[in-house]
Amino acid sequence: MGNVPSTVKHCLSSEQLLLDYPWLKSWLLEKKEIVPTEVKIQLINMLSGTGLSVIEATSFVSSKWVPQMADHSDVLRGIQRAPHVRYPVLTPNLQGFQDAVAAGASEVAVFGSASETFSQKNINCSIDESMVRFEDVINSALEKHIPVRGYVSCVLGCPHEGYIEPAKVAEVARRLYELGCYEISLGDTIGVGTPGSTSKMLQSVVKEVPPQALAVHCHDTYGQALANILTALQMGVSVVDSAVAGLGGCPYAQGSSGNVSTEDVLYMLHGMGIETGVSLPKVIEAGEFICTALHRRTNSKVAQAQSVKF
């Protein structure tokens, strides 16, 4: 069954990546919309009724860093958990993990990087140091039989370092997998990848991690996401991350898009006869809800076309 997680957390916390750009942070502070807890809960509840089997709910990161996720415990406790749906939460360290468990988390995720510089700027430590932190989280999680998903960012390029060696991506993915992550999501953080670089990167990674344990998390900043996802599918990957309405811009290209839209991904997969178990009309509905709440247009071309066609 093609698993299509919807990264609700990710799409609402792009501010996390802006800490190093004070001017952008102030712009954002002027403009940013902290989404009320009840709106987040309603969004997740709507997504729970679409057939999605994985919905990333929130992030147990310090509210000092990511104010948007300050209500993490309230969100996790407030949602109506549907049977057959999992609600992973991000837990960057042991403290976050413990808070997540206290709030009822039954699946967690850790977020590593293939770029040394990005790791330093994003989570204030080297890749090696981050692995030590993750090992603590993963060991604690596995003791409690809580599955852990691993993310690798910058797999096709870094905003600071530029080109990232596929072998480096493979190494970081392998380390997370060996630490005990059941699945590794490979993120094209700045959306610069193409079918060419996606293919090269995956050729390296699959030597270290089996394709069945891989996911792709493509950003659509350069319009390449669906082509990259198609390439990944053709190479044996069958898990795709996406965000309803394509929420979450790109902090590295102001005004540009970030996450690929769940609606557009579903349209493609269904058109190819691939089962997802997800209802596209219901996802479009959830997208309309959150865009109205955020006073913004959807980034999904499918949703746009469906809303106006005659």
Next chain:
Amino acid sequence: IDSQCISPVLSDVAAIDTTTHGYPECVKIVEVGPRDGLQNEKEIVPTEVKIQLINMLSGTGLSVIEATSFVSSKWVPQMADHSDVLRGIQRAPHVRYPVLTPNLQGFQDAVAAGASEVAVFGSASETFSQKNINCSIDESMVRFEDVINSALEKHIPVRGYVSCVLGCPHEGYIEPAKVAEVARRLYELGCYEISLGDTIGVGTPGSTSKMLQSVVKEVPPQALAVHCHDTYGQALANILTALQMGVSVVDSAVAGLGGCPYAQGSSGNVSTEDVLYMLHGMGIETGVSLPKVIEAGEFICTALHRRTNSKVAQAQSVKF
């Protein structure tokens, strides 16, 4: 994870090699922005702006730029200045400037204005043909035959378009066999290349693959082009699929000009910039300079007072 869920992908998409695909080494881009793009823009563009756009595109490395359409200005006011545009552009060596010629009158006007390549525009959908050019597919073929014969007498090459290849706004699903039949008829009449258009952008890699499997039985892949619309965001994935099946000519429009007349506010043509970004990232030669196309796109968007539809252009213009 059940890896068997991949099987439908493998059976739907031809030429499967899970590590590398056979991609063409070179792809020819047919730039349709000045014609197909502007034709679908609401604002009437002054002649001098059209000329400047085409001149800028002529310096990008593009080898084919569809310049205008010799259709009655009653039907398409945007193209009323067709002769002035064709006469006014600075033709670059190694660049061809095809023009649309829906009928013999249009063809004769085009020749008088200096056209050296023309195009005819058929449909895989009977209803769309009726509503779009006021005649059946069979009747349109008679018209095209006149144009093509006259063109070939003058050694003027003719390109054939087939619209609605992956769906029709009126009829819905279109049989791949029908697309193949129309493509074959245009090819047999003498068109050197057949551009297959997903007019309403509803296609996916699944339907693109099925349609091409039918068409390549009638027309060799080297004589095919894909003209994908991005209304549902599927264009690049569909183009990728077509490349995997041996197609090496791609139509696109600078800045993704031209909305979709069937889904108001939605996008139409795929952006040349986004296509180039993908192809270059795959190591495929196009001969086209992406920065120069972005520049031409910025020019026309400023002139049209609109944002680009190209994600590459958007990202490049703001990144730090």
